[in-house]
Amino acid sequence: MCQVEEDYRDGLERVEVPSVSKKCVKCKEASAAVVIRAGDTYCRGCFKEYFIHKFRAMLGKNRIIFPGEKVLLAVSGGPSSCSMLSQVREGLSLNAHKKLRFSPGIIYIDEGGVVGQTVEERRRTVAELQAMFKATGFPFHTVALEQVMDLPSSVVAMAPSPSEQPASNYKEAVGHFLQSTSSSRSTPQDEEQTSLPEVPEAHTHFLQQLIGSAKTLTARQDLLNTLRQHLLVHTARTEGYGKVMLGDNCTRLAVKLLTSITLGRGAQLAQDTGFSDARYGDITLVRPMRDYSAKEIAYYNHMFSVASVFTPSLDTKTTDKASIQRLTESFVTKLQEDFPSTVSTIYRTSEKLQTTCRSSAKAEPSDKCLLCVCALDTAVENASAFQATLTSEQLSQTKYPGAAGTEIPRQNPESSAPSGQCCSSGGAEDCGRAERGGGGCCSSAKEPETTDLKSLLCYSCQLTLKDMSSVEHLPQYILSEAQRRQRRSQMREEISEFLLEDGEGGD
Amino acid sequence: MPVLCSGCKEKRAALKRPKTGHSLCKECFFWAFEEEVHRTIVAAKLFKPGETVGIAASGGKDSTVLAHVMKLLNERYSYGLELMLLSVDEGITGYRDDSLETVKRNQQQYELPLKIVSYEELYGWTMDAIVKQVGLKNNCTFCGVFRRQALDRGAIMLKVDKICTGHNADDVAETVLMNVLRGDIARLRRCTAISTVSEGEGVVPRCKPLKYAYEKEIVLYAYFKKLDYFSTECVYSPNAYRGHARTFLKDLESVRPSSIMDVIHSGENLSVRDGVKMPVQGTCNRCGYISSQALCKSCVLLEGLNRGLPKLGIGKHHRLHDKLLSQQPLTEREERKLKSVDF
Ligand SMILES: [Zn+2]
Numbered sequence: 001m002c003q004v005e006e007d008y009r010d011g012l013e014r015v016e017v018p019s020v021s022k023k024c025v026k027c028k029e030a031s032a033a034v035v036i037r038a039g040d041t042y043c044r045g046c047f048k049e050y051f052i053h054k055f056r057a058m059l060g061k062n063r064i065i066f067p068g069e070k071v072l073l074a075v076s077g078g079p080s081s082c083s084m085l086s087q088v089r090e091g092l093s094l095n096a097h098k099k100l101r102f103s104p105g106i107i108y109i110d111e112g113g114v115v116g117q118t119v120e121e122r123r124r125t126v127a128e129l130q131a132m133f134k135a136t137g138f139p140f141h142t143v144a145l146e147q148v149m150d151l152p153s154s155v156v157a158m159a160p161s162p163s164e165q166p167a168s169n170y171k172e173a174v175g176h177f178l179q180s181t182s183s184s185r186s187t188p189q190d191e192e193q194t195s196l197p198e199v200p201e202a203h204t205h206f207l208q209q210l211i212g213s214a215k216t217l218t219a220r221q222d223l224l225n226t227l228r229q230h231l232l233v234h235t236a237r238t239e240g241y242g243k244v245m246l247g248d249n250c251t252r253l254a255v256k257l258l259t260s261i262t263l264g265r266g267a268q269l270a271q272d273t274g275f276s277d278a279r280y281g282d283i284t285l286v287r288p289m290r291d292y293s294a295k296e297i298a299y300y301n302h303m304f305s306v307a308s309v310f311t312p313s314l315d316t317k318t319t320d321k322a323s324i325q326r327l328t329e330s331f332v333t334k335l336q337e338d339f340p341s342t343v344s345t346i347y348r349t350s351e352k353l354q355t356t357c358r359s360s361a362k363a364e365p366s367d368k369c370l371l372c373v374c375a376l377d378t379a380v381e382n383a384s385a386f387q388a389t390l391t392s393e394q395l396s397q398t399k400y401p402g403a404a405g406t407e408i409p410r411q412n413p414e415s416s417a418p419s420g421q422c423c424s425s426g427g428a429e430d431c432g433r434a435e436r437g438g439g440g441c442c443s444s445a446k447e448p449e450t451t452d453l454k455s456l457l458c459y460s461c462q463l464t465l466k467d468m469s470s471v472e473h474l475p476q477y478i479l480s481e482a483q484r485r486q487r488r489s490q491m492r493e494e495i496s497e498f499l500l501e502d503g504e505g506g507d
Numbered sequence: 508m509p510v511l512c513s514g515c516k517e518k519r520a521a522l523k524r525p526k527t528g529h530s531l532c533k534e535c536f537f538w539a540f541e542e543e544v545h546r547t548i549v550a551a552k553l554f555k556p557g558e559t560v561g562i563a564a565s566g567g568k569d570s571t572v573l574a575h576v577m578k579l580l581n582e583r584y585s586y587g588l589e590l591m592l593l594s595v596d597e598g599i600t601g602y603r604d605d606s607l608e609t610v611k612r613n614q615q616q617y618e619l620p621l622k623i624v625s626y627e628e629l630y631g632w633t634m635d636a637i638v639k640q641v642g643l644k645n646n647c648t649f650c651g652v653f654r655r656q657a658l659d660r661g662a663i664m665l666k667v668d669k670i671c672t673g674h675n676a677d678d679v680a681e682t683v684l685m686n687v688l689r690g691d692i693a694r695l696r697r698c699t700a701i702s703t704v705s706e707g708e709g710v711v712p713r714c715k716p717l718k719y720a721y722e723k724e725i726v727l728y729a730y731f732k733k734l735d736y737f738s739t740e741c742v743y744s745p746n747a748y749r750g751h752a753r754t755f756l757k758d759l760e761s762v763r764p765s766s767i768m769d770v771i772h773s774g775e776n777l778s779v780r781d782g783v784k785m786p787v788q789g790t791c792n793r794c795g796y797i798s799s800q801a802l803c804k805s806c807v808l809l810e811g812l813n814r815g816l817p818k819l820g821i822g823k824h825h826r827l828h829d830k831l832l833s834q835q836p837l838t839e840r841e842e843r844k845l846k847s848v849d850f
């Protein structure tokens with residue numbers, strides 16, 4: 001079919017000839033050392049200034065980080081987060097009026113246990129990173145992913161809203177700042193041990209079982225993301241940080257945006273890719289590197305000797321089609337080669353989007369996904385992809401009426417209750433509620449564990465769950481919160497006829 | 508060992524559903540497929556009893572299956588709809604002749620009235636004549652833009668209340684991806700809508716009853732029902748970006764079959780931040796069709812053809828719209844720019 005709504009590039013406009021001059025476009029004196037976009041050639045000094053300015057401008061524009069606030073920098077060892085670390089150092093050493101005024105700490109999450117690193121390899125990586133962290137003088141926390149097994153349920157349960165948090169009060173925040181500087185700068189930190197905290201072998205084994213219970217790499221990567229985020233947020237909370245800075249750059253975010261779309265996370269796109277993400281309530285995730293392209297960062301790190309440390313990930317040494325995430329990444333990378341504006345175009349889309357669901361900060365905890373803590377996007381609405389999928393699942397397991405001699409219910413297209421719905425009472429809403437208890441259909445056999453969790457998850461996390469052979473390996477904090485929510489919802493059902501309004505009970 | 512149908516649990520399964528992975532016998536698959544379309548129609552309240560509905564028929568698999576299923580459901584569930592087939596004859600020798608033959612056979616099989624509107628009667632130009640003037644490179648712009656309006660004009664001639672088109676789940680998902688890649692927020696927001704209300708004079712409301720049907724299942728349905736269709740892959744290669752989006756979607760589907768629905772789900776749950784400027788939809792000053800410019804794309808293309816300046820409609824030349832509207836001549840320089848065409 002011919003495509004109706006295509007935009008056609010104007011073939012008539014003259015292509016601009018890149019200037020041949022090798023001078024810096026900024027100072028017009030020094031000779032150029034780096035070309036960022038076509039035509040934008042910078043000398044070394046101006047490039048540095050531009051790079052540093054961009055970081056401060058991003059924070060200044062968004063005004064989310066208070067002076068004196070404790071901010072946790074999530075450093076993975078990759079070029080982007082290491083560059084972020086160097087920018088924070090740079091910013092703290094600037095002269096008075098340009099100086100960054102928050103109080104940074106560093107977290108490194110060692111995922112060696114799930115990517116097949118030996119204990120020795122893990123130790124080496126950690127030592128290398130810790131040497132880098134020490135040089136900054138910032139307090140740092142090295143956390144093994146295995147520690148996710150010991151998290152409390154509060155990670156995924158109701159978090160206090162930011163306004164109730166003393167740390168977000170400006171005055172107290174400044175006070176806090178003074179305290180923490182005096183303690184963290186002058187006395188040796190106990191977390192600054194030079195090695196990874198002892199990880200019991202059984203914990204590593206349990207973690208591997210958990211990741212292994214996901215049958216696809218797509219689900220494994222998704223699960224790992226979730227666990228990592230829980231651990232980040234928990235550490236921030238227990239160590240008194242109000243913000244967590246992530247190193248996502250523009251290239252990474254473009255990939256992430258498209259990945260969110262392909263994984264069915266459209267409703268969470270704004271949180272997944274925006275400057276700040278408030279889904280955890282008292283802890284806000286921020287992405288100050290979002291304006292830099294991967295290329296810019298690579299130039300900067302190279303020119304100013306910002307070291308990074310390679311750490312393997314789940315999809316290292318896999319093929320393009322190994323997972324949805326991997327496929328999307330290679331798609332964007334290849335498209336970027338043919339159409340150099342791909343990344344920036346996708347990235348700009350992220351700035352124009354927000355979620356349709358209620359702002360998840362305000363949502364009841366029972367309305368949030370148990371895993372990714374976003375507002376649930378699984379209300380069974382009429383004529384939605386979600387509803388259509390449930391219908392397909394159900395119809396594929398139902399005998400066609402002609403065979404059994406059943407009469408086909410006649411239906412007027414105007415009536416809103418789809419015929420043959422699983423509940424005899426009819427109506428999509430009833431089915432939605434029934435869905436919480438059992439599978440797609442009331443009469444279908446129940447598998448308590450899997451299906452019970454399902455109703456507590458968003459659309460995309462349900463896909464991940466579907467790819468898991470069993471939920472028994474999930475950490476206890478997730479399972480017990482699931483059970484708590486199920487008890488609550490059972491209670492609600494029992495007393496539903498006496499409740500005057502929905503959601504008044506609170507959790 | 509033969510696999511039993513997961514629906515009736517009696518017969519041998521004949522196929523594996525691409526959408527759910529279930530193994531089904533022919534009858535259970537037909538029923539599930541038709542029932543799903545029916546539930547979509549009911550849930551989205553696509554039609555009202557007594558309406559006249561034009562089925563956009565190209566002779567391709569989507570529209571052939573659409574015509575078949577619409578006819579069947581209209582009878583099975585007493586929708587009370589007046590159905591007819593609506594076809595556009597672009598005037599492409601060989602290609603269109605064959606597909607129109609298919610449509611004509613469908614008409615006889617389904618006993619539905621058929622109206623064919625031709626580019627020649629609507630615009631005074633056949634696609635063959637257009638290709639002669641603009642070359643192979645840009646003609647998809649023309650047939651795309653002209654086609655959209657042709658359906659509307661045909662629908663109005665036939666006094667049709669609604670047009671339904673054969674867009675399937677793959678088409679919708681592909682469009683979501685493409686609009687993300689192009690950063691087209693306005694279309695991203697609109698493209699997952701299952702139906703459009705009349706947007707203005709000369710525009711007939713449209714809907715997509717097959718919105719949640721997988722392309723592969725449409726082919727399976729046509730194959731097992733032995734439906735007669737013509738492969739109407741456009742003879743001209745699609746826009747490069749759409750081609751990439753299509754390949755990407757196919758790859759996604761092979762990694763995780765639910766991807767098509769997952770992308771649509773994402774699209775349905777996106778919304779635009781307050782304060783982001785959306786283009787204002789206006790109407791064409793010449794023909795009244797929806798347009799964000801003074802002249803609609805179709806009128807600009809036509810003007811270009813009639814003045815012998817084929818490039819007029821291909822680039823962005825909003826500046827010239829006022830001149831065109833007031834029938835003023837273009838400057839020599841402007842003309843020179845618009846004349847040359849690369850073949
Ligand atoms: Zn310079």
Ligand SMILES: [Zn+2]
Nearest residue numbers: 369372458461
């Ligand atoms: Zn989730």
Ligand SMILES: [Zn+2]
Nearest residue numbers: 512515532535
């Ligand atoms: Zn069967």
Ligand SMILES: [Zn+2]
Nearest residue numbers: 002647650741
């Ligand atoms: Zn075409």
Ligand SMILES: [Zn+2]
Nearest residue numbers: 791794803806
């Ligand atoms: Zn017009």
